[in-house]
Amino acid sequence: MTSIPVYMTAKHRECDDLFTEAESAVADNNWPLALTHWQGFSLELATHFEQEEEVLFPQFEQATGITGGPTQVMRMEHQQMRALVQDLNHAMSQQDKDTYLGLSETLMVMMQQHNMKEEMMLYPMIEQNLSQGEQLVEDFKAASVSA
Ligand SMILES: [Fe+2]
Ligand SMILES: [Fe+2]
Numbered sequence: 001m002t003s004i005p006v007y008m009t010a011k012h013r014e015c016d017d018l019f020t021e022a023e024s025a026v027a028d029n030n031w032p033l034a035l036t037h038w039q040g041f042s043l044e045l046a047t048h049f050e051q052e053e054e055v056l057f058p059q060f061e062q063a064t065g066i067t068g069g070p071t072q073v074m075r076m077e078h079q080q081m082r083a084l085v086q087d088l089n090h091a092m093s094q095q096d097k098d099t100y101l102g103l104s105e106t107l108m109v110m111m112q113q114h115n116m117k118e119e120m121m122l123y124p125m126i127e128q129n130l131s132q133g134e135q136l137v138e139d140f141k142a143a144s145v146s147a
Helices: 004-027 031-064 070-093 097-129 133-146
Strands: none
Touching (some): 004 031, 031 070
């Protein structure tokens, strides 16, 4: 059985790795490879955000009654990151290296700060307040196998 902080933190690392691989492929002008890693990253990130927004955050809010705090900030940051992902998608489709690398730098910084807040603060709080955390992780794993 895996705890929420362990599972979700591992997903952050997986996303980081795909993201970095896409970035270095763009830097090398290897667009086919960049696209493969980029698509992998986008999918992982979208799934991760969904698990947070549709499962973990609502359950945390329900358990604690804290609805206007950290989960709202995280949702807002997800929206900012989704907008950057859209811009990066466009730069990728245009094979626009300079724009891609500039946006990629911005998203990387935003993502690191966001992930750190979740890992240091929110995931431990979620873990503390949800009794069914390990079951939720099992559900996430099952969903990703069937996807
Ligand atoms: Fe998040
Ligand atoms: Fe996260």
